[in-house]
Amino acid sequence: MKKIALIGAAGYIAPRHMKAIKETGNQLVCGYDTNDSVGIIDSISPQSEFFTEFERFSDYAHTLKRQPETALDYVAVCSPNYLHKPHIAAGLRMGCDVICEKPLVPTADLLDELAELEKETGKRVWNILQLRHHGAILALKEKVASEARQEKHEVELTYITSRGKWYMESWKGDPRKSFGVATNIGVHFFDMLHFVFGKLEKNVLHYADDYKASGYLEYEKARVPWFLSIDANDLPESVVGKQPTYRSITCDGEEIEFSGGFTDLHTVSYQEILAGRGYGIEDARHCVETVDYIRSAPIETPASGEGHPFLQRLI
Structure with missing residues (x-):
């Protein structure tokens, strides 16, 4: 069972990620969104922590990182397009692989930056190309x-x-x-x-x-x-x-x-990502x-x- 955090939990596409996490037998540990309209979590993962401030979400994730048995494995990014790059970077620096919605980033130069971050952190970025x-x-x-x-x-x-x-x-x-x-x-x-x-x-x-x-x-x-x-x-x-x-x-x-x-x-996408494909x-x-x-x-x-x-x- 992989431990996954979700950034952008109140967005249109977030429920598909929540459903995919559940259907692949993994755990939605926590979510973050500036908007608190996330009641759908109750029907999928009511035990998940939730934050409306990124600083508190980040602090919680880094606290979990101290122990291997609680550390997050993945961060899923469903935030607005212009925030994908900084949220992907944050997830990689938390020590997680990142699963991100389309578009991954707006330019090829930013793809190159993500590749550098992969090298720096030893973690991977995965794109949902459903x-x-x-x-x-x-x-x-x-x-x-x-x-x-x-x-x-x-x-x-x-x-x-x-x-x-x-x-x-x-x-x-x-x-x-x-x-x-x-x-x-x-x-x-x-x-x-x-x-x-x-x-x-x-x-x-x-x-x-x-x-x-x-x-x-x-x-x-x-x-x-x-x-x-x-x-x-x-x-x-x-x-x-x-x-x-x-x-x-x-x-x-x-x-x-x-x-x-x-x-x-999205469930199929998660299955393939979790299998390394x-x-x-x-x-x-x-x-x-x-x-x-x-x-x-x-x-x-x-x-x-x-x-x-x-x-x-x-x-």
Whole structure:
């Protein structure tokens, strides 16, 4: 049984980590968040300590470190994106491996800093790249790898996840803290595309504002127009009034069905990490570099065949 602490216990994604810790037979020893809306802990691990001040959380963790039988093994980081790097660093310096949500950090330079911290502390950083564990994505990767075709696959990525007015008032609506829509809701999709279709060869941005972004990515084995949005007005008519989210990935005109199974992917991720088979800093580098470029890329007019169909509504 591993002893795990959770930073960012009141966030949207934290319950999936709590569930994964429980389902893998490990112990949530303590949690930290500036917000005290963490009642869900009672249904998962009511005996866990909880702190709303980082200084008290850190002091408690270092006290546990004095005895091998109480020392923490892992720190899970689910805090706002801009705090990932300092919270990862704190976990490593506590003598723990760190499991962190996406995006690991915003730039490749910070990945290099994390690598230095791994060397200094002798501990590891693990990134949650959950789509790499999804059955449909693994099947697609195997199919693409087994083919002898020369032409690239024609792929289209669309992800619209409606958010209310609260979103722009939260840290997620502040690009200094979330790093923008493409990073916050797109980074794991870009990782998945690299995982399946190989090295990125072209990265073009066609549109970007606070609510949506669109562009074109070309990989070794695929051409991918993409569209990401948190605006409900972008939902296709077929789902308006029925569901707040629209997620679609097509490959050569065929829909890749991967809507189901998402709730268990964190548990699978934890199983792999605890077995030493998780994804580390270098695995995250490709998608971090992709979104880092998108944030500063110039807006370009789509070349023939490279614009996403939804882009026509915006330009």
